[in-house]
Amino acid sequence: MKKEFFEISKLLKKNSKVLDVGCGDGELMKYITENITENVRGLEISKNNIQKCIAKGLTVIEGDAEKDLRQFPNSSYDFVILSQTLQAFLDPENVINELLRVGKKAIVSIPNFGHWRVRLNLLFKGQMPITENLPNEWYNTPNLHMCTIRDFVNFCNKKKIKIDCPNLFYVNLFSELGIFIIEK
Template sequence: MVLRPDLAVIAESVAPGSRVLDVGCGDGALIAALRDRKGCDARGMEIDPANVAECVARGLSVIQGDADKDLAFYPDSSVEYAILSQTLQTTMRPDRVLEELLRIGRKAFVSFPNFGHWKVRTSLLWNGRMPVTRLLPIAWYATPNIHHATVNDFRDMVRERGIKVEQAWYLSGDRRCSPAAASFRAEHAVFLLAR
């Protein structure tokens, strides 16, 4: 199975044999890849019951839970990596969820859509409307995205909290792009964070 570009970056970077918690794991594609390709003890939490059922039917260790409420039940430093891919912008309090990820995991991967990308800016400037694109395919009134952050917003948030950025990757479409002007050029970003 071919992984979504941000998930492929994460899968490449996770150390073999690691304990991993994927919060907002969706259909479990990353969990399966980490288990099968890297021998990881990969588990997931997902809010959508249909996705949970699909994951369990595929033999994946996934529970139903809400990142905003249920991360508190996980013990400190219980995994090497806590992962939040394309979920940060859907949480009620991204700052608190990020703190929980770094409490549970020694390191955290976070990926999110960059709402500062030039196509988003252009759509707002010329059309006066929130964009609907291949990577943001849902109209503003039906989207699960409730926080529209940019790469620079995220960098500011982690700096204010004393969180270390160990590595960052920027994606334009399905390809990686340079960090130069990433807040303008990248459609998605992936960060590896630590305390």
């Protein structure tokens, strides 16, 4: 399993209610179900992935996070997880608002565009960076709104969303991935 998923799982409380938005093939959901809480649901856009989730015995709804989060009531989940897809939405701000409406807390992970390797790539090659977390070319990347960890922290501060990120300068330079718990 991806290391990121262990880190996300560590942030969850036992027996809490969890919604995994963009749950993919259900790898994270399965781990959470087996180790932390059985009360896990997923929202996923890919039919192929949903079939894989069903085969794992997971409860998943086919849908698009940009419009189908609307059907979930306010504060109906203890945690709503959004793993590495925020930058791919047309309207990430709206998605964040929806996560924070549906979940008492949201766990968001973002590929960090401020990582030193990304910075060097752009500085010396003069090309859009391609790294492990950002494997696509500029013309076929699903990522519409790339941001750095600092950008994301600034965004939260501006929108009065609670976020905790000590040592921001180092984190922004040396982390390829940022994982945050945010709440209103």
